[in-house]
Amino acid sequence: MELLPVRDVTACCGPLTREAISDENAVNLASSLKALADPARLRIISMVAAHEDAEACVCDLTEPLGLGQPTVSHHLKILVDAGYLTRSKRGTWAYYKLVPGALDGVARLLVTV
Amino acid sequence: MELLPVRDVTACCGPLTREAISDENAVNLASSLKALADPARLRIISMVAAHEDAEACVCDLTEPLGLGQPTVSHHLKILVDAGYLTRSKRGTWAYYKLVPGALDGVARLLVTV
DNA sequence: CCTTAACATTGACGGTTGTCGATATAAGAG
DNA sequence: CTCTTATATCGACAACCGTCAATGTTAAGG
Numbered sequence: 001m002e003l004l005p006v007r008d009v010t011a012c013c014g015p016l017t018r019e020a021i022s023d024e025n026a027v028n029l030a031s032s033l034k035a036l037a038d039p040a041r042l043r044i045i046s047m048v049a050a051h052e053d054a055e056a057c058v059c060d061l062t063e064p065l066g067l068g069q070p071t072v073s074h075h076l077k078i079l080v081d082a083g084y085l086t087r088s089k090r091g092t093w094a095y096y097k098l099v100p101g102a103l104d105g106v107a108r109l110l111v112t113v
Numbered sequence: 114m115e116l117l118p119v120r121d122v123t124a125c126c127g128p129l130t131r132e133a134i135s136d137e138n139a140v141n142l143a144s145s146l147k148a149l150a151d152p153a154r155l156r157i158i159s160m161v162a163a164h165e166d167a168e169a170c171v172c173d174l175t176e177p178l179g180l181g182q183p184t185v186s187h188h189l190k191i192l193v194d195a196g197y198l199t200r201s202k203r204g205t206w207a208y209y210k211l212v213p214g215a216l217d218g219v220a221r222l223l224v225t226v
Numbered sequence: 227c228c229t230t231a232a233c234a235t236t237g238a239c240g241g242t243t244g245t246c247g248a249t250a251t252a253a254g255a256g
Numbered sequence: 257c258t259c260t261t262a263t264a265t266c267g268a269c270a271a272c273c274g275t276c277a278a279t280g281t282t283a284a285g286g
Contacts, residue, residue: 112213
């Protein structure tokens with residue numbers, strides 16, 4: 001599944017309940033929401049935000065999540081592809097950070113007020 | 114999958130990135146998001162909001178969605194179970210309405226500001 | 227009653243998803 | 257160069273999901 005970065009999704013249109021959403025935009029927004037709609041990925045976002053310097057490597061997440069390293073890397077890739085996280089490699093470690101405004105963008109599409 | 118109504122999910126905790134989310138809350142929030150993470154269901158929400166009196170019956174949705182009647186009923190049930198829509202039957206028709214504040218509740222959990 | 231209309235439910239099918247073990251890649255240490 | 261460590265990728269498998277055709281349910285009209 002090819003994912004549109006969140007900023008592209010949110011740039012397109014107004015809130016879901018304020019104007020009728022097009023078929024294409026519905027597909028894109030659904031993809032962005034699907035990337036969030038998993039317990040492990042929500043916890044990853046929360047843990048990255050809570051970690052010092054607001055970034056974390058795979059090794060910081062594996063044990064508290066109770067998941068294998070390949071599984072954590074898999075979830076991180078989905079979040080990066082969707083535009084919620086960035087990845088920067090330093091040495092053998094890969095550090096993940098929140099993309100500022102990404103969550104707010106999708107939240108703004110859901111709000112009715 | 115048994116679903117917690119959105120209001121119960123949003124009553125539990127603060128924004129995802131402001132405080133670490135618990136495993137249980139992550140499961141519940143993921144379920145609420147999963148109910149939204151489908152193009153047909155996003156369009157249903159948008160179409161119900163846009164319809165006159167902000168309510169619509171199954172027959173209003175089937176043709177514009179391009180889906181069969183059982184499929185539309187299936188999606189509506191998921192949205193009702195998740196707490197986004199209410200169902201009221203009048204005669205042979207079933208009318209669906211948005212639950213006020215439901216979308217805002219889940220949006221508030223995603224926002225970072 | 228009987229028919230018709232609107233909707234819900236069931237059962238089935240192909241496609242997707244989350245998880246893991248095994249393996250590949252990349253970079254620092256010695 | 258070799259070994260170790262951190263991470264990514266691959267292949268497989270069970271579970272889940274969206275869709276439809278067929279059938280069940282409920283209510284209005286004759």
